[in-house]
Amino acid sequence: AQSVAQPEDQVNVAEGNPLTVKCTYSVSGNPYLFWYVQYPNRGLQFLLKYITGDNLVKGSYGFEAEFNKSQTSFHLKKPSALVSDSALYFCAVKISTNAGKSTFGDGTTLTVKP
Amino acid sequence: KAGVTQTPRYLIKTRGQQVTLSCSPISGHRSVSWYQQTPGQGLQFLFEYFSETQRNKGNFPGRFSGRQFSNSRSEMNVSTLELGDSALYLCASSGGREGAYNEQFFGPGTRLTVL
Numbered sequence: 468a469q470s471v472a473q474p475e476d477q478v479n480v481a482e483g484n485p486l487t488v489k490c491t492y493s494v495s496g497n498p499y500l501f502w503y504v505q506y507p508n509r510g511l512q513f514l515l516k517y518i519t520g521d522n523l524v525k526g527s528y529g530f531e532a533e534f535n536k537s538q539t540s541f542h543l544k545k546p547s548a549l550v551s552d553s554a555l556y557f558c559a560v561k562i563s564t565n566a567g568k569s570t571f572g573d574g575t576t577l578t579v580k581p
Numbered sequence: 582k583a584g585v586t587q588t589p590r591y592l593i594k595t596r597g598q599q600v601t602l603s604c605s606p607i608s609g610h611r612s613v614s615w616y617q618q619t620p621g622q623g624l625q626f627l628f629e630y631f632s633e634t635q636r637n638k639g640n641f642p643g644r645f646s647g648r649q650f651s652n653s654r655s656e657m658n659v660s661t662l663e664l665g666d667s668a669l670y671l672c673a674s675s676g677g678r679e680g681a682y683n684e685q686f687f688g689p690g691t692r693l694t695v696l
Binding site for chain 2: 512557571
């Protein structure tokens, strides 16, 4: 079984400050980890993924995420938040035997205030 | 390339009716997955089709079914609608070399309201 936890329903940061959105996962075997963003009344947009290799991965719009195997975490980060980053963020995990099935966390609403 | 398209975008039905939703994946993508998104349950996996075969299935009742055509377009059907089926239904496709390492590309969703 695979599961994802996003412990914070809401994250508030001021524009220009660094942001972190937390994600932990549980899988049997090696995980493939993803972050997606959803704007109101839209589908999900892919931000970045960890497959293998460097634990720090960089993605779209200046976002990055750090994979930590010992802590089973994959936190999303950005050095300087923008008001336009305000959206709903989902962490997801897949495993090799279920290539088309993403298991999502419950989502974290990020609000960046000017 | 055109993105994933879903039709219709909005749908209103009454209890007991059935509904069919359509999804056209990105050209060349052979995997199509369906998800149900609700405020209370979040994003739940329904099923995945790959080359016209159902490859994965989530924990939904048999009223939820799907199929995929030879051009990779997919349809999802819900029979005997219940109030709890009101949700945003998202379709996602992935391609390239098939594998769990591929990200999914999502359509805008179909908003189903059951009255």
